[in-house]
Amino acid sequence: MVRLADREQAVFGAISHPARRRMLDLLVADDRSVNAIAGHFKMSRPAVSQHLRILLDAGLLTEQRHGRERRYRSVPEQLGPVRNWLAHYERFWDDRLGRLEKVLARRSKQ
Amino acid sequence: MTKSIQKELRFPQPPVQVWQAITDSATLAEWMFPNDFEPRVGHRFTFRVPPNPQTRFDGIVVHCEVLDCQPSSRLAFSWSAGELENTRVEFRLEPDGGGTRVYFEHSGFNLSAAFGEQAFRGAEYGWAKMLKQLADVLEPSATGH
Numbered sequence: 139m140v141r142l143a144d145r146e147q148a149v150f151g152a153i154s155h156p157a158r159r160r161m162l163d164l165l166v167a168d169d170r171s172v173n174a175i176a177g178h179f180k181m182s183r184p185a186v187s188q189h190l191r192i193l194l195d196a197g198l199l200t201e202q203r204h205g206r207e208r209r210y211r212s213v214p215e216q217l218g219p220v221r222n223w224l225a226h227y228e229r230f231w232d233d234r235l236g237r238l239e240k241v242l243a244r245r246s247k248q
Numbered sequence: 249m250t251k252s253i254q255k256e257l258r259f260p261q262p263p264v265q266v267w268q269a270i271t272d273s274a275t276l277a278e279w280m281f282p283n284d285f286e287p288r289v290g291h292r293f294t295f296r297v298p299p300n301p302q303t304r305f306d307g308i309v310v311h312c313e314v315l316d317c318q319p320s321s322r323l324a325f326s327w328s329a330g331e332l333e334n335t336r337v338e339f340r341l342e343p344d345g346g347g348t349r350v351y352f353e354h355s356g357f358n359l360s361a362a363f364g365e366q367a368f369r370g371a372e373y374g375w376a377k378m379l380k381q382l383a384d385v386l387e388p389s390a391t392g393h
Contacts, residue, residue, distance in 0.1 A: 231253060232255075237278070240279070241269055241279045242269050
């Protein structure tokens with residue numbers, strides 16, 4: 139349980155920064171090197187690396203060596219906790235709308 | 249990163265009856281939660297989700313404002329609860345034979361904005377808590393009906 143909560147927190151924490159969300163978007167389609175990623179941001183390369191590290195630690199990115207450079211790629215399925223949260227709302231509305239159906243059926247009979 | 253939940257339903261009752269069930273405060277309370285809803289644009293209201301000591305859920309208040317209200321046709325209100333700010337809930341009603349087709353949408357899950365730094369200050373009040381609260385809200389009703 140603790141581990142799951144920690145993981146959720148790591149994921150939510152990782153995507154709490156706008157630059158990191160943009161990095162994730164950037165890396166969905168394609169794997170890229172730090173330099174290629176840094177080209178899309180005004181911040182310094184070390185700052186970009188630091189953000190990538192946080193995303194890596196949260197399991198949202200993978201890192202692969204291609205010769206001398208490292209390439210990063212997003213792992214969208216790791217966004218599970220975020221999807222879970224939407225799934226909870228989905229269930230919530232299924233439940234409530236089911237109740238609405240029952241209320242209506244009951245009233246029609248009266 | 250904006251997402252929405254969409255449902256299409258069909259009820260055998262005519263639109264006027266469905267409209268009554270979603271806009272009359274007392275009826276609304278029967279399938280949603282206690283509320284002070286009034287069917288007029290601009291009206292601010294709340295849904296009070298009661299605490300449940302069994303699941304150690306302390307209850308939650310959902311803050312809403314009526315955004316659109318066209319009798320027997322369209323109802324929309326904002327929905328803010330916990331960290332979830334200004335999402336939109338909409339019911340669109342269309343006559344379908346003698347019944348009603350309902351297009352339901354809960355939109356504006358702006359994950360980018362919601363996941364802003366502030367939302368994550370401290371572990372206790374982050375999404376994990378909201379997630380747990382929602383799960384707790386769902387549990388009793390899921391088994392109680």
